[in-house]
Every structure is written in structure tokens, then in C-alpha cells.
Amino acid sequence: MGDNNRTNYGIVNAKPIADRDAPISTTGFIGWLRENLFSSVGNSILTIIGLLFIAYTVPSILNWTLFDAVWSGGADACRENPHAACWTFAGSWWEFFLYGFYDRTQRWRIDLVLWVLYVGVAFVVVDDDVRKTRPTSTILGFFIAIVSMVFMSLMIQHGAPVMWTMAATLITVGLVIWAWGLPNGRSRLGLLLLFAYPVLVFFMLGGGVLGLSKIATSDWGGFSLTLVIAITGIVASLPIGILLALGRRSDMPVLRLVSTLFIEFWRGVPLITVLFMANFMLPLFAPEGANIDQLLRALIGVALFSSAYMAEVVRGGLQAISKGQYEGAMSLGLSYWKMMGLIVMPQALKIVIPGIVNTFIGLFKDTTLVLIIGLLDFLSSVQTASTNPDWSIRSVPYSGYIFVAFIFWLHCYGMARYSQHLEDKLNTGHKR
Amino acid sequence: MNLLKIAAYTTAIVSASFVATSYAATLDDVKANGAVTCGVSQGLPGFSNPDDQGNWSGLDVDTCRAVAAAVFGDATKANFKPLSAKTRFTALTSGEIDMLPRNTTETLSRDAQHGNFPGVNYYDGQGFMVRKDLGVSSAKELGGAAVCTNTGTTTELNVADYFRSLGLEYTVVAFEKADEVVAAYDAGRCDVYTTDQSGIAAQRTKLADPSAHVILPEIISKEPLGPMVRHGDDQWFDIVKWSLNCMVDAEELGISSANIDEMKGSDNPGIQRILGESGDLGQLLGLPNEFCYSIVKQVGNYGESFDRNVGPDTPLGLSRGLNALWKDGGIMYAAPFR
């Protein structure tokens, strides 16, 4: 070893000179400011405009929504302070917003349905491999436990029969444990949610079976009705959309023409005219004597409309599958349906899951339109409540709208993030 | 294939629970359903209004309950379906509801196109409400004003006729839902709010400061409001008609929910007939004989219903006026039970 580092030439440094600290102006907080906010004159001006904008809007928004807002008390508390949000409005009416006019003694049925939905969705959005890692599984377990506690206490509060509470607990917990252990638990539970869940919803909400009393659809309302419409729309639109997409890409000119006309027709008209049509014309189209429920008419309209959009999403996926896949399947001697069902569709659908989620987001937002044909959806129930004589206070309609906006935003943003996450995941697969 | 099966089952279940086949006889449908389904307004205090518990009350709601009491002997066997002005007739003709007690004005075209009017439960007329600080005392001073009203109603047409006949300029802002009309008027979008006078009294309670508004004296139209039933079912038409008549006749005979059990023992043959103690009037309609007893016992007579929902002691504070019995100077005049 020895002094290998030392050279005979004194002027040359044997050791590298130690790194100097970066100039103070490029590191730390100041550096960050310089780089991100004041990198040029133009940028500085933009930053100052932005700061002024924030200084002008944010304090008043925060004061109105949070610091000055009325958080407790009744209508009187809001009447005394009409210049800030009235959150007790949502507090007093939340049951109406959630259940509409649903029979008070039967509301536990909606609780049960929502419980299964939120637990199921929470489980499905977490990837199988990520679920096995420590913090994620803990967070997921914690979330599911909280949701379960909330809805179970709601069920008890609403006087659910003990048998049903126990059955619901067993089913929910059982499903999660079953899916947790399976290698593909997520997708299995997802499929189950997609196809079996709507059946559960209609059984539970409509009643008439298993000793549940029958509840007319005119009593359904609030956020639960919004969910019913959105879920029906998405579940009905998937199979119809897939068939339409296949038809549009078929070799048979007649099928192609019919599918294309169908798709372009529904995509070309606004949802509101579709709902008008469902409401005013559908009764005329049904055979004499058959009386179609108003909710079902709206559901048919929504399903037709969303299946056209779904068809275009699925078609995008079909187009992305390379010709080799089709040719490979055909050379194996698979029939058309086997080729589609076993080879092409699984790949195509996987690619378009983000598109499906985006369609669902659009549909979920569009459900608000049913209030125009007089159904009592979430938004409509809040409007109805805000014109109640006891609550005729200036701040109430604003508070109501912001409350609805917040709930919708929470759901849509959540779904949008999930769709983004899926897209990123799919993209890395192609990057190699 | 499993998925296909599930899908098929779902479709079958859903369609079975949604698509009811209706027969020619509404009474049979109602009995099969176990309840009368009524289309009512989406929230009009005094006529049909839900509270935060989801319980409906009002004059129109009482009409529906009366029919439920007549058919089932139980006034609670009534379902209410809130309808907008626009969707109400479709709901009736498509068979979704059994009757439409939704403060609907009887007109020739509606009678011919949409259904029959078995009677009138409130005689009304269209009026105007303005802010006190406008300093207006007559509708004739409203030239150049903006008028808020409901779209798809006779109100919208009446107001156009009225201003045109006076040669006054005006702008009309027509909304879909009654609640939006009130909200827009309250916000100052319009100077004038117009609808039936009872409606004005009802909606006034929703304003931020009801006392800052004044109802003008002019009444510009006749608005006989009553329930509607479908064309082509005479029996059901009669049932609704005589349920209404029962309430009016009971008031005339001095029968109320409070004294009805004493009245049952009355010697007055008219009272005995109406309460089903003698004769078989109910059976002629296909109803129990004591149907009118059930109505008055559970819902009350017309006067009771009026006072409870829209009368002077309610926030609406309406006087009987035209709706008083004929012997008290009004025009409520029901055919006799005989």
C-alpha cells in the first residue's frame, strides 16, 4: 500500500478537492423559490399575479366555508349568522339526502347495500401485490373496519333485524377474507361486484322477497338513488357496449351499419333529450296495458346512452389488439366467439379499464340530470330541502350546493385518480 | 356462461318488479298493490308538502288519503309520487299513478287530452305578489316588470293574455320547478311572482322575509283545482268523485272526525245513509258501505281538512272565500248521498 497517492509533482493535487457547497441562491428554500417562482421577469410577474389572486380569494373562501361557518345548532343558529356556510343544514337533513323518502323503518336495507359497496370498492382498488405489503394492508384493514363500524351502527340505529345485521356482517367479512387469500382475489371480487351487486341492490331496495316489504320506486331518493342509476348504467352498458363494439368491427355490412347507426345516434343527442324521450315516448312505445315505472324508464334511457359511449371505449381497445392475436387465434381453429371471449376481449378490456372508469365518472356526474324529469336524486333532494320554509335562509342554498359538490368531487376525483393509476401501470408494461 | 345466466336472471327480476301490467279497472290495480298511488306536487305547503321525516301533508294529500280510506278503510295506505308540472300528465296516462291530486286546473284541453276531473277540491284564481317597497297597489301598474312563473302551466298563458289585453310590456322568466320560481323571485330576478292565489300564499312562507311582500287585489283567471283520473274507467272516476263529495256533504251535515261516532247513532236518515248505517250506497261503487265513515273518521270533513292545511291558523292563512259551503256564501256544493 504505502503512499501511492502522493506524487512527485507538488503543484498537482493528489486528492480531489472537496466539493464546495452550492451557492446559497440555488439551494434550500431560496433556491427553490428562484427556480420555481422567479426564474425570469415574466415568471416573477405571473407569480405575483398568482399570489394576489390567492390573497384575494382564499381568505374569504376559508372564512366562509370554515372559520365563520355554523357547525352546530339548528336553523336558528344559521339565521343568526347568514353570512357564512350553514353546515348544520347538511347535519339536520343528511338522512333525507341519503335515503330520500325511503320508509324509515327499512332504511337499514340501504345501509347494508352501501356497506357492501364501499368495503368491496376499497378492496378492489388496492392491487393484489401491494395489498401484501405491510402499511397498505394495515391501512386497508383499518379503512374497511371503520366503514364497517359506521354502517353497522347505522343499521342498528335504523332498527335492522338482528338476523339481517348478522348475515350482512358475515357476508361482508366473509367476502373480504375469501378475496384476501385468493391469488386473483381483487379481480374476482371486482367481477362479483359488477354483476352480482346490482341484483343485491334491487332485491334489497325493492323488497318483495325473503320477507322484505315491498317499497315503491317512487320512495327511492337521495344519494342512494343516484348510486342506483349510476350502477345500473354502468352494468347494463358493459355487455351492450361490447356487443355493439363487436358489431361495429364486424365483417358483416348489415351488422356494422346497424351498430354504427345505433352508436352514433345516442352519441349525437344530449342525455337530457334521451331522458325526455324515455319519459314521454317510452310509455307510448310499450304495448297497451304495460305500465313501465318512471325510474325504469330513466334507467333504460341512461343504459342506452351510456352503452353507446361504452361501445366506443371498447372499440378503442379492440383496435389496439394487434392483428397477430386474431390470426393466432384463428389458426388454432377457435370459433369467432371463442376467439373474442378467450383471446381478444380479455386483452382489449384490460387496456380500456381506465376508459371504462372515465365513462363511469361521466355517467356518475350525469345522473344529476334526472332531476329535470322529476326524479328525486341527490342534488334534487338537497334543493327540495333548501326551500323548506324553516330553512329559508340566504346561506342555505349555497351550503347545500357546496355540500353536493364536495360529495360528488370526492367520488369523481377518487375514481379519476384510480383511473390515472391504472393508466400509469399499463404504460410501464409497454415501456419494457 | 355463468355471467350470461346472472345477467338473464337480473333482467328477469328487474323487469318483473318494474313492469306492472295494469288492467282496465284501476280499483283492481289499487287493491292488488295494497295502496293508492297519487301524483302530487314536489312541495307546495298546504297542498302537498313533505317534512324532513318524509311525511306528506296538505289538502291534495288529504284527497288521496280519503280515497285510500274509502277503498281500504285505512287512510295510511297511500303512496305519494312527487311530479313536476311537466311530467304529471304522462305519469297519469302511462298508468304510473292511480290518480293525480296535484292542484291541477281543469280546462277543456286537459279534460279532452289527458284525463277526467271528478271534482274540484279548491276553487282558485291567479294572482300577483310583489315586494312592498315597489309601491305598487294594482297589477295595472306593472308595465315593464319582469314576471317569474312556472313553465308548462296555465299560469304562463294567463299572464301573457292579461298583459297583452292591457297593452303592457313585460318579460317572463319561466322555470321548471316551483321552488326555483320562488328562489328566483326572492333573489330579485323578478318584480312579480304569479301563480294561483293559494300557491302564492303557500310559496310566500318560503321567502326569507314573507312580510316584505304584498299580494295584489287582481284575480286574472278562474282556476278550479281538482284531482284527475285516467280516461275510460268510470268506476274509479265515481269512487274519487264520491270520496270528495263525502267530505263536503259531511261538513254540511255537521259530521266531523270528533263527533262521528256520536253521529252514527243519529236518527237523521241523511246521516245514516252517508255513514253507511242504512242503504247500500257504498256497494254501488264497489266499496264497503261505510266508506264515508272511514274517510271522515280518519281524514276529517272538508272544513277540517281546509282549516288544518291552509286555513287561517296555518302559515298560509287563507280564508274559506269561494271554498265555503254553498249555504255559507261559497260555491262548495256537493251532490247528495241518495
Place this chain on the structure above:
Amino acid sequence: MAEVQSNVPPKKGGFSLSDTKTRGLIYQALTIAMVVYGIWWIIDNAANNMAAQNIKFGFGFLTTQSGFGIIQSLIDYNESSSYGRVFFVGLLNTLIVALIGCILTTIIGFIVGVGRLSKNWLINKISTIYVETLRNIPLLLQIFFWYNAVLKPLPGPRDVHDKGDQLWFSLSNNGLMIPKPIPEGGFWIVFTIFVLGIIGAIVIKKWAFNRQMATGQQFKTIWTTLGLIIVLPLLAFVVMGSPLHFQPGEMGTFRPNAGFGLNVIPEFIALLLALVAYTSAFVAEIVRAGIQSVSHGQTEASYALGLRPGPTLKLIIIPQAMRVIVPPLTSQYLNLTKNSSLAVAIAYPDLVAVFTGTVLNQTGKAVEIIMMTMLVYLSISLVTSTFMNWYNDRVKLVER
């Protein structure tokens, strides 16, 4: 290898169910039969039901007098006009809000989209919050919110003006009052000159481009363009003696008097604000994706060829980004137009509100009216997608 041929030669002209062609024909025939039967079934039911309900099919009602007032119409309209005229009033109201909405949406969408890519942290975050908030809240809710937020805080016209006041610019809960431009005789000459100027500028630009292609000589078109489009009409305007004047509004007893000034009703403002805010959030994302789709190599290659940043943006980046941006942008325009039908919720008299709403209600002609409405929107979609196909063909990448 010749022996490996199939032993059974395909039958020529034979009929076999296992032949895909035959089966295809059968499927198609079945489809046609089903569709025809379905349509017949629907029409038959509708005819029976309409006969039972005493409804007659026909468009005769379009000539009947309407009898109701409409708050905004771009053509002459009063209560004695026909239902047919109501249709055109509604259609024009739809088109005007859609047109202005599309223009504003494009501007705001591009600004926010570029803001999303800004290196300025603050601008970037503000743009992100704008997009993520607005596109995740239902449009109908936003319309209600804007309507209440625009209406309620504004003072009534009587609170800010006295009777007889001239209104040059007034914002009240009656809407926005601005002066109405009133053209006189000579104005149309000025306008014609303006249009001719634009055509002339385009011709010169084309000529300059062709010449540059052919000879390499450049011709600065900027000054001739300015002269043709701005200076020439201005000159004509002065020469004709300013044939355009502005008439202010006039305050009446309750509201500004009808017939004076140009009043933009609050329903229009609310609808426009909501449509623009909502759609521009989507447009911003499209713009961002479009700009990001142009790879950095393109910019570097352009610099390497000696192009300065300006021409690089104009000749290299924007044309390529537009190829990605335009198709989804067009469908956003279409969405905006279709979404304008939500006007029905706040009393803006668009096609759906006055025609599919009020007229349907007064006449009960559901089938005719809904068919007409759907046809209008379908035609708008058709025209737009024809344009989009034409554009796509024009800018399509020509691949080997």
C-alpha cells in the same frame, strides 16, 4: 408438397350451414328482420296507444299561435307568433350560447393547459386545482351554483339606477346592459370592404407562400395584411361618415326598458360561465396532452437546423400538437353544444327549454317534438364530425 392438398375440394356454389359466408348471410338477414320487426312493433304500439289516448300525429301544431312569452330571442317574436317560430327562437338561442361558449372555452382551455405545463410552481398548482376541481363536479350543479352566485349578490336594477337613467354599462340582477350597436345604411359597405380585405389578405399570403416555394424569395405579408384588414375598412368607415352608433339602455320603472341597449340576461351569463368553466377544464387536459405528445427531439432537431424558438414553436411544435389536439377538441365543442341543453334547469330559453319543454307541455305532441329536437342535435353532430374527418385527412401523418 402438392400431395398435401385437401382431399375434398370445396364445393362450388353448394349450400352448407358450416360455410361462414352462408352463415354470415343468415345472421344479417336475421338482424334485418329483427330490426324491421322491432321498429314495426314500436310504431304499431305507439299508433295503438296514441289512438287510445286520442293523440293525433302531425306537424300542424307548428303553425298554431304560441301564446307565451320568451325572455330572449334573436329574431322577432311575441305571444302571437307560432310554435314553429318558437322552434327557431330556441335553436338560435342554443347556437349563440354554444358559439360564444366554444370560443371562450378554447381561449381559457389553452391558457390553463399551458399553465399546467408551466415551470412556475404557483401557476402550475393553480391550473391543476382549476382542472381537478371543475371537471369532477357535475355540470348541472355548476350551472345552479353560477346562477345563484351570479344572481344573488348583484343589486337589483332599481337599487343602482333611477328611472330614465342612460345605461352605458350596468351589471345588475337583470343582467349585463351594454350599448346596442346600430348600423346605418353605409355600414354594410364598410363591412363588405372588411370581408374583401380578409379575402385579399389570404390570397396574398398564398401567393407569397407559393413564390417562396418556387423561388426562395420571401415576402413579408404582415404589413399588407394589416393594411387590408384594418386600415382599409377604417378609412372606409371614416369616409362613410361613421355609419355606426351606439344606443345605451334606458332605465324604466322596474327594469331597463325593452328595446333600448343590449341586455345580456343573467341566465345566459350563468349558463355560459358554467359551460366554459366545465369544458375548459377538459380542453386544458387535451392541450396539455397535445403539447406533451410532441417529443423533445423535435425541438432539438429544429434548433439544430438553426430555427429560432419562435419559428420552432410555430412551424414544428404547434402543427404536430394540433394533430393530437383537434379531434378531441372538436368532440369537446360537441359536448358543450349538447350540454347547453341543461339550460332548461335555469330558465335560459334554449331549444330544449322552450321547444321540448314549454311547447311539448302546451301541445302534448311528445313524439313530433322530441323527434325534431333530436334531429337538430344529430345534424349538428353530423356537420361537426364531417368537419373533423376532413381536418383529420388534411393533417394526417403520411406514412410510408
